[in-house]
Amino acid sequence: MTQTFATAVIYCLLALCGTRAATALDLRGTVWETTARKADIDPYVLYAVALLESPARRAPGRISPWPYAIHTPDGPRVYATREAATAALKHLTQTYTPLELDVGLMQINLRWHGARVAQPGELLDPATNLRIGADILAETLRSAPADRVLGLGRYHTWRDAPAREYGARVIRMRRRLLRIVKESVNAD
Numbered sequence: 001m002t003q004t005f006a007t008a009v010i011y012c013l014l015a016l017c018g019t020r021a022a023t024a025l026d027l028r029g030t031v032w033e034t035t036a037r038k039a040d041i042d043p044y045v046l047y048a049v050a051l052l053e054s055p056a057r058r059a060p061g062r063i064s065p066w067p068y069a070i071h072t073p074d075g076p077r078v079y080a081t082r083e084a085a086t087a088a089l090k091h092l093t094q095t096y097t098p099l100e101l102d103v104g105l106m107q108i109n110l111r112w113h114g115a116r117v118a119q120p121g122e123l124l125d126p127a128t129n130l131r132i133g134a135d136i137l138a139e140t141l142r143s144a145p146a147d148r149v150l151g152l153g154r155y156h157t158w159r160d161a162p163a164r165e166y167g168a169r170v171i172r173m174r175r176r177l178l179r180i181v182k183e184s185v186n187a188d
Helices: 003-010 031-038 043-053 082-095 110-116 120-124 126-143 148-153 160-187
Strands: 056-059 062-065 069-072 075-078
Touching: 031 043, 031 126, 043 062, 043 126, 043 160, 069 082, 082 120, 110 120, 110 126, 120 126, 126 148, 148 160
Parallel strands: none
Antiparallel strands: 056 062, 069 075
16 A cells, blocks of 8 residues: 555545544444444454445545445446436446446445345445445355455455455455554544
8 A cells, every 4th residue: 555545545434434534544433333333343344345345536635435336347437426326327227237236335236235225226325335235244254254364255256266365455454444543543
């Protein structure tokens, strides 16, 4: 991770976290913490997965996962508003198969997990998407109780080698996030 990226991550998701800039990654009391705790997972693991899954939204001094992102076989598409993303998703579900569409912060796949909502557009609600992503992550962790790396990686794929790669990436991202939190606290 470059120093610029590390610094930028400090400011990520200020709107969703509802925290001050100095402690932007302090997830205590945020939707990240409450959602993760309900699923019995680490909030920083949940946040790390979102950063790895969702296309990043960049602004001066910050980077964050974007809630209105839809991944298609042609690549990620990022929309400015939930309304724009919902309209696009209606069109995309007529163009692509559910297997080909991943939606929102946690990039929920419509084929495998679309039945968890009544309508695909519900996945563009950040809280709903985060809750479903946390539930899926908790399930994949339980699928490999003696192998955390594999369990984390199964969020992305059930093929062992790529799952282990992905799980290791999640762990590295979590460590980076916690290092940034520690640096932020020490800077105060």
